[in-house]
Amino acid sequence: MIERIYNFSAGPAILPEQVLQKAQSELLSFEGTGMSIMEVSHRSSYFEKVLEGAENGLREILNVPGNYKVLFLQGGATLQFSMVPMNFLGDGRSADYVVTGAWGEKAVKEAGRYGTANTIYSSAESGFRSIPSRDELSFSSDAEYVHYTSNETIDGVEFRYDLEAGGMPVVCDASSNILSKPIDVEKYALIYAGAQKNIGPSGVTVVIIRDDLLERAATDLPPLLDYRKIAENRSMLNTPNTWGIYLIGLVCEWLKSQGGLEVMAEKNETKAKLLYDAIDTSDGFYTSHAEREARSLMNVTFRLPTEELEKEFCLEATSLGMDGLKGHRSVGGIRASIYNAFPKEGVERLIEFMKDFAERNG
Numbered sequence: 212m213i214e215r216i217y218n219f220s221a222g223p224a225i226l227p228e229q230v231l232q233k234a235q236s237e238l239l240s241f242e243g244t245g246m247s248i249m250e251v252s253h254r255s256s257y258f259e260k261v262l263e264g265a266e267n268g269l270r271e272i273l274n275v276p277g278n279y280k281v282l283f284l285q286g287g288a289t290l291q292f293s294m295v296p297m298n299f300l301g302d303g304r305s306a307d308y309v310v311t312g313a314w315g316e317k318a319v320k321e322a323g324r325y326g327t328a329n330t331i332y333s334s335a336e337s338g339f340r341s342i343p344s345r346d347e348l349s350f351s352s353d354a355e356y357v358h359y360t361s362n363e364t365i366d367g368v369e370f371r372y373d374l375e376a377g378g379m380p381v382v383c384d385a386s387s388n389i390l391s392k393p394i395d396v397e398k399y400a401l402i403y404a405g406a407q408k409n410i411g412p413s414g415v416t417v418v419i420i421r422d423d424l425l426e427r428a429a430t431d432l433p434p435l436l437d438y439r440k441i442a443e444n445r446s447m448l449n450t451p452n453t454w455g456i457y458l459i460g461l462v463c464e465w466l467k468s469q470g471g472l473e474v475m476a477e478k479n480e481t482k483a484k485l486l487y488d489a490i491d492t493s494d495g496f497y498t499s500h501a502e503r504e505a506r507s508l509m510n511v512t513f514r515l516p517t518e519e520l521e522k523e524f525c526l527e528a529t530s531l532g533m534d535g536l537k538g539h540r541s542v543g544g545i546r547a548s549i550y551n552a553f554p555k556e557g558v559e560r561l562i563e564f565m566k567d568f569a570e571r572n573g
């Protein structure tokens with residue numbers, strides 16, 4: 212029997228076992244073709260069906276209205292940091308950026324290359340531990356859009372509400388919490404997410420864009436950076452990541468079989484609560500990085516009394532079959548990423564280990 216471990220990695224991250232098994236069962240011959248999906252032409256009717264399945268799967272699960280396009284791109288979420296301003300900014304135009312972590316900071320920096328990027332909120336000075344309340348934000352009247360990061364993967368802070376900006380287009384980097392709970396897509400003009408956390412493997416980025424924003428996109432860009440051209444060609448301007456799109460379709464089927472996003476949200480709440488409770492009841496041995504109201508349900512970040520203990524914690528956890536717990540190099544500490552596919556039993560196992568570790572080292 213193959214032993215699977217508890218993989219707490221932030222991304223690429225754990226995928227549902229059923230998805231991997233299904234992909235394995237079809238690997239040598241996809242639907243009787245005698246070829247794997249990776250070997251089938253992207254212009255074939257087989258792949259056409261796969262693409263449609265992935266798109267419709269996302270539409271159904273996220274309840275995407277008809278006036279939005281669902282696109283599959285490459286270049287990761289990082290390319291979206293550039294593509295968004297390339298398409299919607301330019302000389303004399305500006306956008307608002309809400310910065311609650313390391314990724315938002317990268318996004319605003321990149322936007323500044325194509326226009327004026329106003330940081331209208333930043334929690335950098337206090338170490339990216341908080342999320343603004345609705346009334347803490349006020350938007351520039353002439354901004355083309357407002358950009359925010361719904362979950363900051365490195366810092367472990369998450370918005371618990373869909374940001375609204377009084378009619379200004381809202382652009383959201385949802386890389387690390389998309390599909391973890393229902394969202395109201397209608398409140399957004401553009402949502403993007405690298406797939407490698409909750410949607411599928413790395414190498415494919417999902418973009419959900421509203422038609423009226425698409426119409427305002429720049430027209431002088433290289434085709435692969437031009438949302439309109441990509442949409443017109445149904446993400447097939449060139450060879451797409453066929454394997455990634457296939458897996459996205461399988462993840463959507465899995466999500467449906469689990470009962471959809473409401474069920475996911477409940478499970479994610481339960482898992483995160485167990486872990487935060489363990490931190491809060493450790494008599495200060497473990498300390499949460501994020502302020503209570505800002506705590507991410509996807510990436511639980513915490514510290515131990517010393518860096519030496521953090522190192523030892525990770526080493527021991529790995530030897531017990533729990534990997535990927537080392538915090539991002541920029542913030543240190545521990546980060547437990549507990550996306551949709553991460554089982555509750557794994558969280559319970561970690562908590563058991565945390566208690567034992569604290570007893571031995573507290």
Ligand code: PMP
Nearest residue numbers: 287288289314364384386387405
């Ligand atoms: N935004 C967020 C919130 C992320 O978590 C990441 C990756 N961890 C990125 C952007 C960058 O994504 P990619 O590596 O796909 O370019």
